[in-house]
Amino acid sequence: MTENDYNTRFREYITFGLGIHYLLKAIIIQFVALLLTYQFARPLSISVSSPNLFIAIYTAISVAFLVVTFLFSRNMCRRSISPKMHSKTAVLISTILYHIVAAAVVVSGYTLLIVAVSGPSQINILDVFLSLLFTTAFAAILTVGYHDELDDHLPSVETLEDTIDGWIDNTAWVDEEDNSQSQRNRLNAFEDDCNELKAVFSSATTQAGKQLAEEFEAWVSDFEGHNGQAKELVIQGQKHNKGSNRELRTEHEEFERLKSRLKDLSTRYD
Amino acid sequence: MIEERYDNLSDTSPHEQYLLILSESETCFGSEYTDLASEIQDRINGDALTIQEYFHPLEDVTNSSRLIQNSVWLIHWDECLKNQDYPCLDSFLDQSMFPNYAEAIICIESGGYQKAKEIERKYRGISVAYSKDTLISCAKIHFSDFNPTYTSGKERVKSWNNEICERLGI
Numbered sequence: 001m002t003e004n005d006y007n008t009r010f011r012e013y014i015t016f017g018l019g020i021h022y023l024l025k026a027i028i029i030q031f032v033a034l035l036l037t038y039q040f041a042r043p044l045s046i047s048v049s050s051p052n053l054f055i056a057i058y059t060a061i062s063v064a065f066l067v068v069t070f071l072f073s074r075n076m077c078r079r080s081i082s083p084k085m086h087s088k089t090a091v092l093i094s095t096i097l098y099h100i101v102a103a104a105v106v107v108s109g110y111t112l113l114i115v116a117v118s119g120p121s122q123i124n125i126l127d128v129f130l131s132l133l134f135t136t137a138f139a140a141i142l143t144v145g146y147h148d149e150l151d152d153h154l155p156s157v158e159t160l161e162d163t164i165d166g167w168i169d170n171t172a173w174v175d176e177e178d179n180s181q182s183q184r185n186r187l188n189a190f191e192d193d194c195n196e197l198k199a200v201f202s203s204a205t206t207q208a209g210k211q212l213a214e215e216f217e218a219w220v221s222d223f224e225g226h227n228g229q230a231k232e233l234v235i236q237g238q239k240h241n242k243g244s245n246r247e248l249r250t251e252h253e254e255f256e257r258l259k260s261r262l263k264d265l266s267t268r269y270d
Numbered sequence: 271m272i273e274e275r276y277d278n279l280s281d282t283s284p285h286e287q288y289l290l291i292l293s294e295s296e297t298c299f300g301s302e303y304t305d306l307a308s309e310i311q312d313r314i315n316g317d318a319l320t321i322q323e324y325f326h327p328l329e330d331v332t333n334s335s336r337l338i339q340n341s342v343w344l345i346h347w348d349e350c351l352k353n354q355d356y357p358c359l360d361s362f363l364d365q366s367m368f369p370n371y372a373e374a375i376i377c378i379e380s381g382g383y384q385k386a387k388e389i390e391r392k393y394r395g396i397s398v399a400y401s402k403d404t405l406i407s408c409a410k411i412h413f414s415d416f417n418p419t420y421t422s423g424k425e426r427v428k429s430w431n432n433e434i435c436e437r438l439g440i
Contacts, residue, residue, distance in 0.1 A: 179335060179438045184274075227286045229324065229339050240325035243296035243303055247322065 009084070009207055013094045014101065014142075016076050016085075017205025018149055026145050027105055030138045034109035037134075051126050058129040065136035070095045072143040078268075079154040081201055081209035083261045095139075102138035106131050155200050163200050164266035167193040168259065174235045187231070194220045197262075212261060219254050275435045282427040283418035284317070288324035289409070290340035292331065292359070294349045298377050299402035303344070306402070310409045316419025331356045338434055342412055343374040344405070347389065347398075351376065365395045369437070371430040373412040375399050 014023060073094040077085040084090065110131060155163075170193050173186030198220060201213035223234055234251045238244040276282050289310070291303050298306065307323040314321065324340060328350065337343065345363075350356055361367060363374055375397045378385055386398040399405035416430070417423035 179440065184440075225286070227288075227339075229288060229336075230286065230322070233324070238325060239327045239330075242294070243291060243323075243325035245323050245325065246304055 012080075012082075012085070012206050012208075013090065013097050014146070016080055016146060016150055017207070017209065018146065018153075022146060022149055023101065023142065026138075026142050027101065030102070030105050030141065031109060034105065034134065035113060051124075054126055055129050058126075058133045062129075062133045062136040065133070065140040066095075066099075068140040069098055069136065069143045072140075072147045073098065075157065076143075076147055076150055076154075078157045079150065079160060080206050081154070081160070081204040081212060081265065082206040083212065083264055084208045085206065086265050098139040098142050099135060102135045102142060105138055106134045150205070153203055153205055155203060160200060161266045161268075163193065163196050164262045167197050168263065168266070171235055171259065174232050187228070191224065194223070212258075215254070216258055219251065219258055222251055223255075275440060276428040276431050279421070279424040279428055282424045282431070284320065285418045285427050286320045286322065287342070287413075287416070288322050288340045290337060290343045291323055291325045292328065292343065292350050293325075293346035293377075294328060295346070296325070298344070298346060299379060299399075299405060301402060306344075306405065309406055310413065313406065313410045314413050314417065316417060318418040319413065319416075319423075321413065328356065332358050334358070334362055335438055337362065338369055338372070338437060341369075341372045341416055341430055342409060343372070345374060345376050347376050347378040348380075363393055363396055368395070369430060369433055371416060371426045371433075373397065373408070373416075375405060375408045377405060 011020065070091065074091045077087075077091050077094060080086070085094075167190070170186055170190035173183055173190050176183035176186050198213075198217055201209070201216055204210045204213045223231060226234065230248060233245070233248045234255055237252045238249060289303075289307050293303070296302055296304075301309075303323050303325070307321055311321040326337065330336070331350075345351060345359065350359060354360075368374065374393075376389055376393065377399050378389065381388075382400050386400040386404075389398045390396065397408040399408055415423060416426050418427050
């Protein structure tokens with residue numbers, strides 16, 4: 001993997017294949033919001049009669065925003081059609097990155113608007129928790145914003161899982177009675193599922209998702225070009241002790257690899 | 271499994287055909303069957319016919335419905351027929367049973383031309399190859415007729431396909 005690919009894939013934990021400009025737009029809006037907030041909040045330290053109560057309230061709201069960010073990140077990861085992003089680790093990375101970006105905005109806002117003007121001594125514990133609230137709120141805004149953009153592009157989790165499950169179920173056409181009508185019907189259903197999956201995968205926006213879509217389409221194209229006997233060998237593999245058709249063996253191995261990846265994509269990790 | 275009958279000549283093109291290989295090993299006449307299939311493919315006119323090799327496990331050699339889906343059978347004499355290890359093959363190769371427009375080629379790696387003639391007398395209508403060149407020549411002759419590049423070839427492919435469908439109950 002080149003450095004460029006690595007950077008792109010890392011960036012996709014936030015953008016999910018959409019442009020970085022959505023992120024920049026959100027950051028600018030947040031920064032302006034922060035600027036206005038701090039301008040009106042001068043003097044900058046917040047003083048209330050019962051700080052512990054406010055700390056508890058800020059913490060509770062922050063946790064709520066954190067959960068929102070986590071849930072929306074998880075939904076985007078599930079819908080990304082990217083095997084790499086279909087994991088708890090990817091969701092955590094995505095959630096953390098959103099918070100890092102939001103924290104960067106809040107910290108830079110504090111530095112420019114509070115510390116630079118009044119000095120760090122003006123910041124009390126309540127300000128810290130308020131900043132935490134801002135950070136989680138901004139992270140949630142970013143996540144919901146990206147989710148909103150992706151909503152039109154990507155299939156729903158249910159559509160993705162149902163289509164993949166249908167495809168995997170219908171690979172059992174090879175187990176139907178040989179040369180029977182039911183076997184031919186099941187093969188037709190499997191080929192319909194192939195086309196349906198191709199259509200679903202064509203909406204992939206991530207690099208890994210697009211790659212999976214290309215690999216799947218290439219495999220389907222080869223598969224459809226074969227006669228029925230060869231199609232069976234591609235799905236089942238060849239049973240001869242020594243000899244085997246290299247092309248069909250390669251296609252069978254690719255089928256097993258794709259099937260394994262698709263199983264991962266349709267399996268919930270929680 | 272053969273998927274469907276051909277109703278029109280245009281259905282036959284492009285056509286993918288498999289060389290059925292009945293052999294315990296993966297080589298014959300010093301070459302891998304895969305390479306032999308490639309050489310046969312290289313000698314085929316047009317691009318409407320694709321040839322590939324299909325290794326059928328000898329443990330399942332009684333499965334005639336599977337065997338007949340291949341228009342060319344390559345059968346290794348020493349490994350399959352010489353010692354009558356698979357008696358069902360003799361009945362499958364009987365002219366009255368063998369599908370029209372299909373071709374069986376028995377491969378003998380020792381004995382040469384004389385042995386080939388002897389086996390040909392036993393299995394009437396079946397070709398016997400005693401060298402790589404005679405094997406490729408036999409296959410080439412078959413596929414020069416059984417080739418949907420030409421109208422007559424389309425007729426043969428359609429007729430063969432539909433006969434196999436008939437036998438399989440499709």
